[in-house]
Amino acid sequence: MILIAASVLVLIPVAYMVLASFKTIPDFFGNPYGLPAHWAFDNYTRAWTEAHVSITLPNTIIVTFCSVAGSTLLAALIAFGLCRKERAFALTLYTFFVSGLLVPVQMIILPLFILLKWFGLFGTLAALILPYIALGLPLGVLVLTPIASSIPRDLFSAAQVDGASELQIFRRVALPLLKPGLVSVAILNGVWMWNEFFIPLIIAFTPSSQTLPVGIISFIGVYSTEWGLVFASVVISTVPIVVAYLFMTRQFQSGLTAGAIKG
Amino acid sequence: MKNHLIGALLGGCVLATAGTMAAAQDKVVLTMWHGHPEWKNAVEAILARYEEQNPNIDIQLEEIPGQSLIARLNTALAAGEAPDLFALRLGPAVAAAGEAGQIIDLTDKVDISGMTEAAQSAARYDGKIWSVPIFGSYTVGLYYHKEIFDENGVTPPANKTEFMEVCRKLQDSGVTPMIAPAQDGVIPAFLYMMMASSVLGADGFEEVRAGTRRLDDPDVVEAARFLQDIYPCFADGSLGTAYTEGKALFALEQGAMLEGGSADYAGFLQTNPNIDVGVVPFPAVDGGTPATVTGMQDTFSVNSESEHPDEAIAFIQWMIQPEAAQMVADTITLSNTVGVSPSDNPVMKEMVEASLSNDVRVFYEFPETGDVFAAIQENAASLFLGEITPEEFSAKLQAVVKPSGA
Amino acid sequence: MLAQSRQWDGRGGRRRRQSALARRYGHLLFVAPGFVFFIAFMVLPSLAGFAVSLTNWTGVGTDFSFVGLDNFVEALGSWPLYRAAWHNLIMFLAILVFQHTVGLFVAVQLHAKPRFMEVYRTILFLPVIISLVSTGFIWTLMLSPNIGVINALLKDLGLGFLARAWLSDPDLALATVIGVQCWNVLGWAIIIYLAGLQAIPEELLQAAEIDGATGWVRFRRVVFPLLSPSFTALTVLTFIGQFRVFDIVYVLTGPLGSPNFETDVLATLIYRSAFGGSSIASNDVRMSYAVALAVIVFVIMAIASTFLIRVLRRREISA
Numbered sequence: 001m002i003l004i005a006a007s008v009l010v011l012i013p014v015a016y017m018v019l020a021s022f023k024t025i026p027d028f029f030g031n032p033y034g035l036p037a038h039w040a041f042d043n044y045t046r047a048w049t050e051a052h053v054s055i056t057l058p059n060t061i062i063v064t065f066c067s068v069a070g071s072t073l074l075a076a077l078i079a080f081g082l083c084r085k086e087r088a089f090a091l092t093l094y095t096f097f098v099s100g101l102l103v104p105v106q107m108i109i110l111p112l113f114i115l116l117k118w119f120g121l122f123g124t125l126a127a128l129i130l131p132y133i134a135l136g137l138p139l140g141v142l143v144l145t146p147i148a149s150s151i152p153r154d155l156f157s158a159a160q161v162d163g164a165s166e167l168q169i170f171r172r173v174a175l176p177l178l179k180p181g182l183v184s185v186a187i188l189n190g191v192w193m194w195n196e197f198f199i200p201l202i203i204a205f206t207p208s209s210q211t212l213p214v215g216i217i218s219f220i221g222v223y224s225t226e227w228g229l230v231f232a233s234v235v236i237s238t239v240p241i242v243v244a245y246l247f248m249t250r251q252f253q254s255g256l257t258a259g260a261i262k263g
Numbered sequence: 264m265k266n267h268l269i270g271a272l273l274g275g276c277v278l279a280t281a282g283t284m285a286a287a288q289d290k291v292v293l294t295m296w297h298g299h300p301e302w303k304n305a306v307e308a309i310l311a312r313y314e315e316q317n318p319n320i321d322i323q324l325e326e327i328p329g330q331s332l333i334a335r336l337n338t339a340l341a342a343g344e345a346p347d348l349f350a351l352r353l354g355p356a357v358a359a360a361g362e363a364g365q366i367i368d369l370t371d372k373v374d375i376s377g378m379t380e381a382a383q384s385a386a387r388y389d390g391k392i393w394s395v396p397i398f399g400s401y402t403v404g405l406y407y408h409k410e411i412f413d414e415n416g417v418t419p420p421a422n423k424t425e426f427m428e429v430c431r432k433l434q435d436s437g438v439t440p441m442i443a444p445a446q447d448g449v450i451p452a453f454l455y456m457m458m459a460s461s462v463l464g465a466d467g468f469e470e471v472r473a474g475t476r477r478l479d480d481p482d483v484v485e486a487a488r489f490l491q492d493i494y495p496c497f498a499d500g501s502l503g504t505a506y507t508e509g510k511a512l513f514a515l516e517q518g519a520m521l522e523g524g525s526a527d528y529a530g531f532l533q534t535n536p537n538i539d540v541g542v543v544p545f546p547a548v549d550g551g552t553p554a555t556v557t558g559m560q561d562t563f564s565v566n567s568e569s570e571h572p573d574e575a576i577a578f579i580q581w582m583i584q585p586e587a588a589q590m591v592a593d594t595i596t597l598s599n600t601v602g603v604s605p606s607d608n609p610v611m612k613e614m615v616e617a618s619l620s621n622d623v624r625v626f627y628e629f630p631e632t633g634d635v636f637a638a639i640q641e642n643a644a645s646l647f648l649g650e651i652t653p654e655e656f657s658a659k660l661q662a663v664v665k666p667s668g669a
Numbered sequence: 670m671l672a673q674s675r676q677w678d679g680r681g682g683r684r685r686r687q688s689a690l691a692r693r694y695g696h697l698l699f700v701a702p703g704f705v706f707f708i709a710f711m712v713l714p715s716l717a718g719f720a721v722s723l724t725n726w727t728g729v730g731t732d733f734s735f736v737g738l739d740n741f742v743e744a745l746g747s748w749p750l751y752r753a754a755w756h757n758l759i760m761f762l763a764i765l766v767f768q769h770t771v772g773l774f775v776a777v778q779l780h781a782k783p784r785f786m787e788v789y790r791t792i793l794f795l796p797v798i799i800s801l802v803s804t805g806f807i808w809t810l811m812l813s814p815n816i817g818v819i820n821a822l823l824k825d826l827g828l829g830f831l832a833r834a835w836l837s838d839p840d841l842a843l844a845t846v847i848g849v850q851c852w853n854v855l856g857w858a859i860i861i862y863l864a865g866l867q868a869i870p871e872e873l874l875q876a877a878e879i880d881g882a883t884g885w886v887r888f889r890r891v892v893f894p895l896l897s898p899s900f901t902a903l904t905v906l907t908f909i910g911q912f913r914v915f916d917i918v919y920v921l922t923g924p925l926g927s928p929n930f931e932t933d934v935l936a937t938l939i940y941r942s943a944f945g946g947s948s949i950a951s952n953d954v955r956m957s958y959a960v961a962l963a964v965i966v967f968v969i970m971a972i973a974s975t976f977l978i979r980v981l982r983r984r985e986i987s988a
Contacts, residue, residue: 002774006775006855009852010796010852013852016810017807025533029511029512032817032821074706078700078704084696093704100707100711103715104913104936107715110342110714110956111718130706130710201327201331216802216803217327218300218327223299223301223510223527223529224510224530230806231806234799241798245791245798329947330944337729356954360729363731446923446927446928448947498815500813500837502834502929503837503838503842503922503927504837505923508816512815634953637953644927644929663953
């Protein structure tokens with residue numbers, strides 16, 4: 001019962017958005033909550049072409065995938081490196097990385113821009129991917145380090161006895177055990193990277209490097225806004241990530257279990 | 264095996280990040296940022312005309328809503344990646360970029376003699392031309408729905424007493440007198456500027472800039488009192504209503520009046536093609552002269568790091584010639600070019616007429632009164648809610664005036 | 670550390686061949702790649718940002734001079750900073766309570782594995798996936814007193830007396846923003862608590878049952894203490910989320926945190942100081958001051974979260 005109620009409460013706004021995405025401007029304001037008087041399917045075709053979805057969608061997929069992969073892998077390496085408190089600087093480095101969660105992005109955006117330009121990355125997708133990898137690390141380290149610490153030591157020493165190098169231990173022993181945590185980090189970071197608006201707005205404005213959220217706001221005017229188009233593009237940009245979520249749900253569930261234990 | 268797959272994918276990422284930039288162009292590409300996505304079609308039509316006449320030029324326009332554009336433009340400018348053509352906020356921002364050499368001094372490069380006096384004065388800053396208002400200007404007055412007024416037997420008010428009377432009559436018959444989307448404080452700021460201008464006039468405003476007149480002089484305080492007194496005439500929820508929503512509500516006849524500018528009309532039509540509105544100067548404080556205010560729409564500058572400065576300057580010059588100016592007047596807002604008036608648009612003609620009696624430049628385009636706008640934005644809500652008196656409100660505004668004489 | 674090494678030495682022959690240096694600092698090789706990224710794209714820009722806060726740069730042009738800590742002194746002495754921080758605090762506390770009551774309750778219901786459990790779970794997680802900006806747009810329009818569906822729905826249900834100007838009534842606006850955020854973050858609470866619940870071994874629950882504990886008592890004495898890692902994780906995430914909240918507030922109530930700054934938060938204050946309160950004109954814009962505000966927020970959050978984590982960990986240990 002309570003679940004049905006909660007689901008309905010969650011779905012009303014979503015349904016509202018989907019309906020609105022099929023409305024023309026007069027219809028939207030004149031008839032804000034009924035079914036569209038006439039289904040404006042061309043909102044979708046216009047959103048697709050005018051927001052350059054054919055460019056921004058692949059860009060967003062590439063950026064999100066590469067950033068998630070890079071960030072999660074590096075965070076896993078760090079977590080493995082720091083998983084034993086008695087190691088040199090372990091706690092210091094852990095705190096150092098995690099404190100990155102608190103840095104407001106407005107503070108770093110301009111220096112970041114200049115830095116990326118120095119590296120000659122401006123105008124490429126790397127200008128988003130590299131900062132995203134760095135910005136994704138704090139959460140990754142926060143979630144993964146406690147999980148790595150909870151791996152029984154005997155497993156590592158047994159592998160050592162077998163003559164495995166540290167890197168082999170990481171790959172064969174630690175990584176599989178970290179897997180549930182990796183999935184949760186991937187989803188947590190993936191959701192914000194997919195939807196991030198401010199960073200690409202500022203540093204990824206060449207036509208070939210734009211991402212979905214920035215394309216959407218090109219429908220929001222100062223004097224008037226075509227809400228149907230805005231919501232059509234929101235729906236377009238949400239569908240891929242919902243699909244990805246459904247795909248990963250099972251993984252995610254077990255992932256957060258492991259994460260939450262030592263969260 | 265799995266690791267190889269991941270390795271391959273990651274390798275793909277490295278390749279993806281290497282990214283290739285656009286191929287060679289045989290045309291001169293000018294990049295241009297503009298803050299009005301709602302005018303995209305109109306602006307693109309103008310650019311297409313220009314490209315037709317100048318086949319070697321390709322202008323790449325990007326429309327980003329104003330507030331987001333500022334964040335992007337300021338950062339890009341500081342990092343040296345701003346486009347060839349862009350509009351900074353008139354006033355201190357243009358001056359700062361000019362002094363820093365980030366924009367080209369257009370003084371001897373663009374001929375603005377064909378522009379209106381207001382546009383020329385807006386373009387000049389300390390005798391130099393740093394930016395040119397190529398997308399016209401907006402004049403702000405009071406829009407009203409003719410039908411609603413007729414049905415309720417009221418006529419457009421000319422002063423506060425009449426306004427309050429109209430407001431009462433409309434309320435008595437269940438009509439919302441005024442839509443005032445006050446969420447970001449912009450509408451209250453325009454209301455105040457028109458009310459104060461009805462007392463000050465253009466000359467009095469010059470005196471405020473010079474420091475010989477003050478916004479907290481007792482007669483000017485009446486403008487703040489007017490602003491406070493009309494709050495009950497506003498639609499429900501005005502304090503939280505966003506600008507664009509309010510304009511749509513007015514277009515859909517959810518209220519009888521709206522403070523609005525020439526640039527708003529195209530948006531009304533988009534929402535309600537059958538709209539029938541008139542426009543008059545805003546009612547005066549009793550004893551004053553009804554006023555309109557006029558501001559420049561977007562004043563464009565040329566990036567000093569542009570690779571094609573001559574082409575960019577030529578484009579600016581073209582924009583203020585009658586042909587482009589006419590297109591601006593017909594599809595966007597009032598033109599800044601002398602002799603160009605909107606064809607076939609009675610509402611815009613009314614707007615031009617309304618501005619003939621007592622039109623004052625918007626306060627924020629001047630260094631002396633630039634901060635007044637922000638001060639109104641920040642304090643209007645507490646004035647409406649009665650947390651501060653009109654006297655206190657006026658004192659807060661005067662406190663940020665930096666008189667040129669001082 | 671010493672004991673550790675000796676133990677390894679005793680077991681594996683390979684260990685001995687490793688130099689003392691590698692043994693002591695070898696793990697840092699794993700940290701190094703991430704460390705380089707972090708320094709390059711996070712720490713260096715932060716330090717550069719901090720340098721800006723020591724000047725009077727407005728954000729446009731190249732004219733600036735070094736003013737030392739003036740921006741910090743001004744910021745710490747300004748009322749809007751405390752007002753915004755207070756709103757962040759209220760949001761944090763309100764959402765914290767919501768997450769640990771409603772969120773937990775729904776998670777417990779889901780844990781009972783009702784039919785269509787997967788469907789419910791997916792639906793309830795949906796708001797988390799939809800971007801905050803979009804969430805803001807949807808709710809702004811739904812809450813509008815003029816065209817919004819909420820008031821219309823209330824009237825149709827005969828509850829018209831409950832209709833309000835949700836986002837513009839100074840007494841209601843903050844609560845409304847909190848409400849929208851609850852919609853948005855419920856998914857996190859459910860997922861995190863559900864994960865915690867699923868991690869509790871069945872035997873423990875059965876043992877409690879044998880001891881005669883049932884229902885509420887069993888939940889409070891046995892289940893809830895075992896959920897304390899979830900409690901910690903959710904509390905920390907909520908804290909960080911609520912003190913950084915920006916997009917949703919910006920879209921719902923604008924750059925001024927309307928009405929009359931009742932919903933102004935730290936991030937909107939910083940944004941307004943950096944880029945201005947409207948696109949038309951806002952001349953009191955100082956990038957350097959905005960960055961100083963950001964640095965202050967960072968320091969306060971760092972102190973608060975350290976404290977928070979310490980308290981929560983202690984609670985966990987004693988639980």
